[in-house]
Amino acid sequence: MNKGVFITIEGPEGAGKTTIIDMLVENLHNEGYKVLQTREPGGIEIAEQIRNVILDKKNTAMDSRTEALLYAAARRQHLVEKVKPALEEGYVIICDRFVDSSLAYQGHARGLGIDEVYTINQFAIEGMMPDITFYFDIEPALGLERINKHKGREVNRLDLEDIQFHEKVREGYHLLLERFPERIRKIDASKTVDMVYKEAETKLKELLNN
Ligand SMILES: Nc1ncnc2c1ncn2[C@@H]1O[C@H](COP(=O)(O)OP(=O)(O)OP(=O)(O)O)[C@@H](O)[C@H]1O
Numbered sequence: 001m002n003k004g005v006f007i008t009i010e011g012p013e014g015a016g017k018t019t020i021i022d023m024l025v026e027n028l029h030n031e032g033y034k035v036l037q038t039r040e041p042g043g044i045e046i047a048e049q050i051r052n053v054i055l056d057k058k059n060t061a062m063d064s065r066t067e068a069l070l071y072a073a074a075r076r077q078h079l080v081e082k083v084k085p086a087l088e089e090g091y092v093i094i095c096d097r098f099v100d101s102s103l104a105y106q107g108h109a110r111g112l113g114i115d116e117v118y119t120i121n122q123f124a125i126e127g128m129m130p131d132i133t134f135y136f137d138i139e140p141a142l143g144l145e146r147i148n149k150h151k152g153r154e155v156n157r158l159d160l161e162d163i164q165f166h167e168k169v170r171e172g173y174h175l176l177l178e179r180f181p182e183r184i185r186k187i188d189a190s191k192t193v194d195m196v197y198k199e200a201e202t203k204l205k206e207l208l209n210n
């Protein structure tokens, strides 16, 4: 039986996920919650190594199914090594991306099929879905413009996909909103940082106070 809460944050590139997660985590810490901030792919050593392979710009030959399986493998290790133990210890976990990223990027944008990618991920997660997911919705062109302005951020293999790919990612997320209406909450990420934060914080507190 989990005592903690598992929250995931999703959205296209440059939606502002990291910015808002940092703010939410700081606020929860200050309020005395036990909070764990993590990300996918990555969050622990083995998964960070897999991340490097997936996102390396040199790996242009990577097959789409290989890509989907690598994300699922990183997810499995991260879940058993970090997420599950923290949930058992009662942490509020805020994870930057999870299975919905695979459904939107590999399932829909790569064209592997949302159902097929969901199936291979079931092997990795054994039914462990987030308690709630905040989906940061943004026009991909605006998100990409933001990350291009962000000088410190390294451009990865997925960022280099064309705008049509990123549009498909967003379309994929919109399909997921219809499919998981109970779990996924949409947030308009094109607004200012303060506005996006306020909306995310309100939705988060609703969850934590119930
Ligand atoms: N609401 C906002 N309005 C304008 N700029 C923003 C907003 N939120 C974040 N930014 C800026 O956009 C850039 C990308 O933000 P951030 O790294 O938080 O996005 P992200 O969703 O985590 O991106 P990715 O997952 O693609 O790495 C940063 O330079 C950040 O300062």
Ligand SMILES: Cc1cn([C@H]2C[C@H](O)[C@@H](COP(=O)(O)O)O2)c(=O)[nH]c1=O
Pocket: 013, 039, 040, 041, 071, 097, 098, 099, 100, 101, 102, 103, 105, 106, 156, 158, 159
């Ligand atoms: C978990 C996951 C991620 N992706 C993609 C999404 C991004 O392009 C990169 C991760 O980079 P970020 O700067 O940390 O957002 O990977 C994916 O395609 N499938 C997934 O399951």
